[in-house]
Amino acid sequence: MPVVMPDKLTEICKSILVRLGLSEEDAFIIADSTVKADLRGVHSHGIMRFPSYIPRIESGVVNLHPEIETIAEGHSYAWIDGDNGPGQVVAVRAAEIAIKKARKNGVCAVLTRNTNYLGMLAYYTMKIAEENMIGIMFVNAPPFVAPYGCREAKLGTNPISVAAPTGRDFPFVLDMGITSGVVGKIRLAALKGERIPENWAIDKYGRPTTDPEEALEGALVPIGEAKGYALGLAVEILSAVITGGSIVPDMPHPIFDLSQPPNLGNTIMAIDIETFVGVDEFLDRMNSLINHIKGCKKAEGVSEVLIPGELEYRLEQKQLKEGITVHEETWKQIGLLAEKYRVGLEMV
Structure with a gap:
């Protein structure tokens, strides 16, 4: 390749x-x-x-040239309409607003509606973390997940991301959906002719499957059963119900449905560290926390315990060179x- x-x-x-x-x-x-x-x-x-x-x-x-409109705003919030613009472009704008307002007022939540697919959430929360802030983001998705007790897809993978500076080479970065697998990885497995793990999906009859083609006809399953399902509903509320974006029953696929705009919604937040404990103390406390985790007694066969975002940072540095x-x-x-x-x- x-x-x-x-x-x-x-x-x-x-x-x-x-x-x-x-x-x-x-x-x-x-x-x-x-x-x-x-x-x-x-x-x-x-x-x-x-x-x-x-x-x-x-x-x-x-819409390639959106007129991004602020519907309502205050010292610590903004509600924006993306004018059906590219999701990545609108999300960067929302992050910039969140950073600017949080720097003045300590925290800011920016709610967005009428936008499109925006890719990896960590791209935006990491931009906030680079400003010595904590970035948080919630986004809903088309129905690919079977709620706990169901055998059909009624909920999205609904990712959440949190990023924070650590004072080390890498930031803390959480970027996860409510499933062990994601549709993109299942499509990639189908493209490569590979199997998927047993705990990723069910077929259209509700039976566990490792066949990516059967999984695409069935549904993903939430992590932690009822807990993952509940987390997914919470993200739906925070990203779509409150923003005016499409909720899952009304959401066209934001990539493959060419018949209409998806009206995606999301919420991005910034917390200014300096406003609270201060950046230096925060980084000292983060370092203490990381040392505490990394100093644990390791399980058999484990050489190192990693912090969320650390493995991705190492891979990024490697691929930047190679x-x-x-x-x-x-x-x-x-x-x-x-x-x-x-x-x-x-x-x-």
Whole structure:
């Protein structure tokens, strides 16, 4: 499989998007967030997704030049309408608002409606963490998950992300949905002809399956059974019910449904550390907490206990130097798009 340097991959994707009519700035945000997902090993939201963005743009279902409107705001909140703009672009704008208001007022929650698929949540919460703040984000998703006790999909994977500085090379980064597996990884397994773990999904009859094709016809199962299901409902409330975005019964697929805008909603929050214990004390306390965790008695066969975000950071640093391995079929699709929009794959 081809190995591509991340800056080259970003430039290729950005150039295709510019040819499609996006501004240089907005095209970079989408390309950068896509490649960042692969750098951190979140391939389900990485370059394999990029070809699916193009039909949405070509069909006009995404507004490439949104007029992002503030519906309501106060010292510590804002409610914005994304004007059906690219999800990545609107989410970056929401994060910027959250950072600015939190710096003045300690905390800020920005609620967003009328936006599109935005990829890896950590891309946005990490931007907040870089400002010595804690970033929190909630997003709902189309119905792929069977609630506890059901055998059909009625709830989304509904991810949540939390990022915070640690004073070390890597930030703390939680970025997870309410399932052990995600649809993107199941699609990737189907593409590669691989099996999936036993605890990921059920088939259309409600039986556990390791066949990704059967899983795509059935449903994912929540982690922790009833607890994962309850967490998913909480995220639905925080990301869609309160924002005016599509709730799961009314949500078209934000990637594959070209018939209408998805009206996705999400909530992003920033907590300014300096307002409370102060950055220096916070980092000291974080370091003490991390040392406490890493100093534990390790289970048999375990050489190191990692902090959430640490493994992804190491992989990112490795791939920044060595390049990203791109699946052959995905690279073929990128090549066809590059040819169609007159972008050279050897342009960098």
